[in-house]
Amino acid sequence: DTEVTQTPKHLVMGMTNKKSLKCEQHMGHRAMYWYKQKAKKPPELMFVYSYEKLSINESVPSRFSPECPNSSLLNLHLHALQPEDSALYLCASSPTGAEAFFGQGTRLTVV
Amino acid sequence: EDQVTQSPEALRLQEGESSSLNCSYTVSGLRGLFWYRQDPGKGPEFLFTLYSAGEEKEKERLKATLTKKESFLHITAPKPEDSATYLCAVHSYSGGGADGLTFGKGTHLIIQP
Numbered sequence: 001d002t003e004v005t006q007t008p009k010h011l012v013m014g015m016t017n018k019k020s021l022k023c024e025q026h027m028g029h030r031a032m033y034w035y036k037q038k039a040k041k042p043p044e045l046m047f048v049y050s051y052e053k054l055s056i057n058e059s060v061p062s063r064f065s066p067e068c069p070n071s072s073l074l075n076l077h078l079h080a081l082q083p084e085d086s087a088l089y090l091c092a093s094s095p096t097g098a099e100a101f102f103g104q105g106t107r108l109t110v111v
Numbered sequence: 112e113d114q115v116t117q118s119p120e121a122l123r124l125q126e127g128e129s130s131s132l133n134c135s136y137t138v139s140g141l142r143g144l145f146w147y148r149q150d151p152g153k154g155p156e157f158l159f160t161l162y163s164a165g166e167e168k169e170k171e172r173l174k175a176t177l178t179k180k181e182s183f184l185h186i187t188a189p190k191p192e193d194s195a196t197y198l199c200a201v202h203s204y205s206g207g208g209a210d211g212l213t214f215g216k217g218t219h220l221i222i223q224p
Contacts, residue, residue, distance in 0.1 A: 045211035
């Protein structure tokens, strides 16, 4: 089983809203990731959690705030986003910190 | 800084027409090279991991190979359902820990019936 589950699948939010994206995996993987993917572009790394601790933050704006409540869950809290933040947000997990298994993503639209 | 370049950007084949996709990379120390398939609006689907030059992996009509500078994804007798964007990614030694992947821009493959 290599399933990573993301909710919601689609999200529309205004620039003054606060929302959260959720990600769950029950494979016992030690690393979890958030990636952002714009249309016709490759995924770009945003955050890496290893053993529930934030190990890499790729200079992402503070309007994106990650949280890892436990080894199975990963959240991405969104606040005061801009229209250019509209994208597919992908969660992934890895057993070794190398190969990553992705969820189906949350399609975010900021209006 | 790690760099991954994929070619061609787009490829249109007839059903049954075999071809190869290229991924060239420049990294400080390769820990692994990965191939993914991505359908529109979906997350990337893991296909292969390659760790060292000379290594090969196969899955159905796909075969991935690795040299010290590049990787190839060979597609034999493709079918329309093989149409997708194929992404190459690398994981390198850049300080240890759970680093993320660096992706190429992908090859958009269309298989016509």
